[in-house]
Amino acid sequence: MPGPALQPIVFLFCRLGDMVMLTPLLNLLHQRYRRPCRVIGTGSWTPAVYTGNPDVSEVWSFHRHVPFVLAGGWPALRRALRDTHPGPIYVCEPHYRQLPRIRRMLKMSGVDPRRCEYLFDEPGSTRGNLVDLFVRFGTRTPPLLRAADYPPPPSIGGPRVYVLDSERAERDAWLRAQGWYGRELILIQPGNHRTMGPRRARWRRLNTDDKWWPLERWAALLQRVREYREHALLVLNGSVQEVPMLEELRAAAKLPEVTVVANNLRQLFALCEVAHSMISVDTGPAHAAGALGLPLVVLFGAQPSLDWLPRSPSGSPVLGVGGPPHSTRADQVSVDTVFAAWRAVVQKVSPVVQDSPAAVS
Numbered sequence: 001m002p003g004p005a006l007q008p009i010v011f012l013f014c015r016l017g018d019m020v021m022l023t024p025l026l027n028l029l030h031q032r033y034r035r036p037c038r039v040i041g042t043g044s045w046t047p048a049v050y051t052g053n054p055d056v057s058e059v060w061s062f063h064r065h066v067p068f069v070l071a072g073g074w075p076a077l078r079r080a081l082r083d084t085h086p087g088p089i090y091v092c093e094p095h096y097r098q099l100p101r102i103r104r105m106l107k108m109s110g111v112d113p114r115r116c117e118y119l120f121d122e123p124g125s126t127r128g129n130l131v132d133l134f135v136r137f138g139t140r141t142p143p144l145l146r147a148a149d150y151p152p153p154p155s156i157g158g159p160r161v162y163v164l165d166s167e168r169a170e171r172d173a174w175l176r177a178q179g180w181y182g183r184e185l186i187l188i189q190p191g192n193h194r195t196m197g198p199r200r201a202r203w204r205r206l207n208t209d210d211k212w213w214p215l216e217r218w219a220a221l222l223q224r225v226r227e228y229r230e231h232a233l234l235v236l237n238g239s240v241q242e243v244p245m246l247e248e249l250r251a252a253a254k255l256p257e258v259t260v261v262a263n264n265l266r267q268l269f270a271l272c273e274v275a276h277s278m279i280s281v282d283t284g285p286a287h288a289a290g291a292l293g294l295p296l297v298v299l300f301g302a303q304p305s306l307d308w309l310p311r312s313p314s315g316s317p318v319l320g321v322g323g324p325p326h327s328t329r330a331d332q333v334s335v336d337t338v339f340a341a342w343r344a345v346v347q348k349v350s351p352v353v354q355d356s357p358a359a360v361s
Helices: 016-021 023-033 074-083 099-108 130-138 165-178 200-206 215-228 240-253 265-274 284-291 335-349
Strands: 009-011 037-042 056-062 089-091 116-118 185-189 233-238 258-262 277-281 296-300 318-322
Touching (some): 009 023, 016 130, 016 284, 023 037, 056 074, 074 099, 089 099, 165 265, 185 215, 215 233, 215 240, 277 284, 277 335, 284 296, 296 335, 318 335
Parallel strands (some): 009 037, 037 056, 185 233, 277 296
């Protein structure tokens, strides 16, 4: 007989891409323990990642650099940690600076340590693609429980995020108002967390952002994409903080078919759902796009694509360019390489387009 249904609690204090890659683990734990998970993360955007996700019942979000005891959600989380005994607690945190903080949360809540599993406490654990690490982690069982009572499901799909019907209606109304409804939309994501943070000007001035691709290369890429898909609208996507950078890129491209869109996370998810394809640097929105089945090319800097390439639950094509061992900065990757990867992705999902001389040069 299976054990009683339990509610898993999952800790991960990471950025958007990691939280998207966490979703297969949440699905696995939901199936194993027969109750949806509670997720504890950081950043005010974290609850938005899991809106509509049937594997998540509740999300708590704490600031990365503010004492958690001062957060308004701490009393409720403390009660939840105590009241869910003997439910399993999976600590997925890979960063050593955050682990002591999580351990203090658990200790102050009076959590039985036998309820807990830690991702990197197992001897012989090695890095790899985070999705695979999370899924293997989810098959482990805390010492307080019997593994035989909670067998892992036979298979788990790729990362998933969800769009609500109300968000689809809002998106379609907005597209109609812009005159873009039914038009082929190609999303371009040139920024990452460094281009939207308070130190973005310093990153750019010192040229220390390994994910930064020069604006003139983005402009050249946009021109080639426009020649290859002449009826498409090229959407430069980013946060409100990134609009000046996106407008600079739009001006450099000198194309009337290029537009700038600043959106929040839920609006981005809805737009990805109806877009044709995306070209992005290695960043959280790329993982969200992959999780929504959007054909995708990702430009890597210092991180290896083997570890961080987004996954698609539907088998839609995702290609990575750059990254070790081929390069350690995005600006070491040519326009030709990125365009060839995007064209290969497009040809897997769209009718073959007659190449113009400019497109194949």
